[in-house]
Amino acid sequence: MLETEKKHYQNTLSFAKQADAADPLARFREKFNLPKDENGNNLIYLCGNSLGLQPKKAREYVAEELNNWAELAVEGHFKAKTPWTTYHEILAKPMADIVGAKPGEVVIMNTLSTNLHLMMVSFYRPTAKRHKIVIESDAFPSDSYAVKSQIKEKGYNPDDSLLLWKPRPGEDLCRFEDLEALMQQHGEEIALVMIGNSNYYTGQKYPIKEITQLGHQYGCKVGFDLAHGVGNIDADLHDNGPDFAVWCTYKYLNSGPGALGGCFVHERHANNNDIPRFTGWWGHKMDSRFNMRVDFDPIEGAEGWQLSNPPILSMAPIRASLEIFAEAGFKNIRTKSKNITGYLEYLINDLNDDRIAILTPTNPDERGCQLSIQVKNADRSMHDGFMQAGIICDWREPDVIRVAPAPLYNSYEDVYEMIQRLKELLAKK
The missing domain is CATH 3.90.1150.10 (Aspartate Aminotransferase, domain 1)
Structure with a gap:
C-alpha cells in the first residue's frame, strides 16, 4: 500500500x-x-x-435484456432472470453502500435534474416569511436553472429569494464560516439549503454533516446534488442526515452517457404520506400497483417518489458498474x-x-x-x-x-x- x-x-x-x-x-x-x-x-x-x-460487462448485461425482450416480450417483466418489475431493487443496496445510506433510502430513477425538481416539489415549500433558497455561487448551471425555475413556479422572484454562498474576494473556495454568517443573517427566511457537492469547478467537497446541522438549526430543509460527489467522496448520507440528495450515474459511476440518476430520501420521511410530491404509478405499492383503480398509496422510502417503470436497457450498465464498486x-x-x-x-x-x-x-x-x-x-x-x-x-x-x-x-x-x-x-x- x-x-x-x-x-x-x-x-x-x-x-x-x-x-x-x-x-x-x-x-x-x-x-x-x-x-x-x-x-x-x-x-x-x-x-x-x-x-x-x-x-x-455492460455490453453483456444490455445484451441479456435485449435477448429477454426478444424471447419473452412482455413476460420479461416477471419471467426474466432478473424480472423487470423489480430490476431497480437489485441496485439499491450497492448504491446505498456507496452513498452511505440504507437501501430503502435510495432509488435509481429518472435523470439528475428531473430528480432535483421532484425533490424540490416535496422539500421546497415556501411561505411568505420563509421562501429563500441557498446555493453555492458557482453551482453547476443545471442546479441554478432548476432552483430559479422552482422559485418562479412558486410565485417568487429569484432576485429576492435566491441567496449565494460565495468565496471571499480574491479566493476560489467557499468558507463554512461565511455560510454560517449567511444563515445567521437570513436563516428565518430560508426554506431550503441546496448545495452541489463536490463543486464541479474547484473540486471542493463541502462538509455535508455540518451544513445539514446548520440548515436544520434554522428550520430549513437541506439537500445536496452529488453529481460530482457520488462514487467520489464519502457522503454518509444516512448518518449526516440531509433531507434528500440527488445524483447522476454517468460520471464516477460509469453507467453511460445520459444514464439514469439516483435519489436519496432520509428514512425520517419514509412513511410521511403528507409530504407533497408529484406521483406516478411506479411509486405505488407493488401489491396493489396493477389494480389500476385505487388511490395512490406510496411505497415506503425513496421508491415512493418513482414515476414510471424503469428503463431496463439503461439500468443494465449501472448494474455492471455497481458490481465492480461492491467487489472493490x-x-x-x-x-x-x-x-x-x-x-x-x-x-x-x-x-x-x-x-x-x-x-x-x-x-x-x-x-x-x-x-x-x-x-x-x-x-x-x-x-x-x-x-x-x-x-x-x-x-x-x-x-x-x-x-x-x-x-x-x-x-x-x-x-x-x-x-x-x-x-x-x-x-x-
Missing part, C-alpha cells in the same frame, strides 16, 4: 510503476474499456468527472483516491512553476479525486495540447483544466505520464 504522506512520493517512473504493482485495486482496470488512439494505443483517460469509462469496496476506493490524487498534487507542485496553481483544497478530506489546475495566461490551446498528446481531461473557462484520476481504472503511471506531457506543453509556452 502506498503511503499517503507526501515525503514518500517520488517523481520517477519507477516509483509510479512500483505503486501500481502494490495497488490492491490495480486489477479492476481490466474490467473497463479504455479509449484508444487511431493506432490502437491506450489513451490516458483522466476525465471520469465528466463521463466514466464503460465496464466491459468503497472504503478501498476512497483510500486509493486519496493516494493517487495526492501523487498528482505532489507532481504538480514539484514542477515549481509559478504559472501553475491548484484551486482544489489541499486537505484530502475536503476533495475527491479531481484536481482543478489553473494555468496562468493559458487558453483552450493548452487543453488541446493535452488531447493531441493522448491525455483526455477537460477544460473549464477561463483557465482551468480538470483532471480526475479515477481510482478504479487509472494508474499511478497514468498520472506520472500526464505530468511529463504537461512539462512539454509548458516548455512550449
Whole structure:
C-alpha cells in the first residue's frame, strides 16, 4: 500500500510503476474499456468527472435484456432472470453502500435534474416569511436553472429569494464560516439549503454533516446534488442526515452517457404520506400497483417518489458498474483516491512553476479525486495540447483544466505520464 504522506512520493517512473504493482485495486482496470488512439494505443483517460469509462460487462448485461425482450416480450417483466418489475431493487443496496445510506433510502430513477425538481416539489415549500433558497455561487448551471425555475413556479422572484454562498474576494473556495454568517443573517427566511457537492469547478467537497446541522438549526430543509460527489467522496448520507440528495450515474459511476440518476430520501420521511410530491404509478405499492383503480398509496422510502417503470436497457450498465464498486469496496476506493490524487498534487507542485496553481483544497478530506489546475495566461490551446498528446481531461473557462484520476481504472503511471506531457506543453509556452 502506498503511503499517503507526501515525503514518500517520488517523481520517477519507477516509483509510479512500483505503486501500481502494490495497488490492491490495480486489477479492476481490466474490467473497463479504455479509449484508444487511431493506432490502437491506450489513451490516458483522466476525465471520469465528466463521463466514466464503460465496464466491459455492460455490453453483456444490455445484451441479456435485449435477448429477454426478444424471447419473452412482455413476460420479461416477471419471467426474466432478473424480472423487470423489480430490476431497480437489485441496485439499491450497492448504491446505498456507496452513498452511505440504507437501501430503502435510495432509488435509481429518472435523470439528475428531473430528480432535483421532484425533490424540490416535496422539500421546497415556501411561505411568505420563509421562501429563500441557498446555493453555492458557482453551482453547476443545471442546479441554478432548476432552483430559479422552482422559485418562479412558486410565485417568487429569484432576485429576492435566491441567496449565494460565495468565496471571499480574491479566493476560489467557499468558507463554512461565511455560510454560517449567511444563515445567521437570513436563516428565518430560508426554506431550503441546496448545495452541489463536490463543486464541479474547484473540486471542493463541502462538509455535508455540518451544513445539514446548520440548515436544520434554522428550520430549513437541506439537500445536496452529488453529481460530482457520488462514487467520489464519502457522503454518509444516512448518518449526516440531509433531507434528500440527488445524483447522476454517468460520471464516477460509469453507467453511460445520459444514464439514469439516483435519489436519496432520509428514512425520517419514509412513511410521511403528507409530504407533497408529484406521483406516478411506479411509486405505488407493488401489491396493489396493477389494480389500476385505487388511490395512490406510496411505497415506503425513496421508491415512493418513482414515476414510471424503469428503463431496463439503461439500468443494465449501472448494474455492471455497481458490481465492480461492491467487489472493490468503497472504503478501498476512497483510500486509493486519496493516494493517487495526492501523487498528482505532489507532481504538480514539484514542477515549481509559478504559472501553475491548484484551486482544489489541499486537505484530502475536503476533495475527491479531481484536481482543478489553473494555468496562468493559458487558453483552450493548452487543453488541446493535452488531447493531441493522448491525455483526455477537460477544460473549464477561463483557465482551468480538470483532471480526475479515477481510482478504479487509472494508474499511478497514468498520472506520472500526464505530468511529463504537461512539462512539454509548458516548455512550449
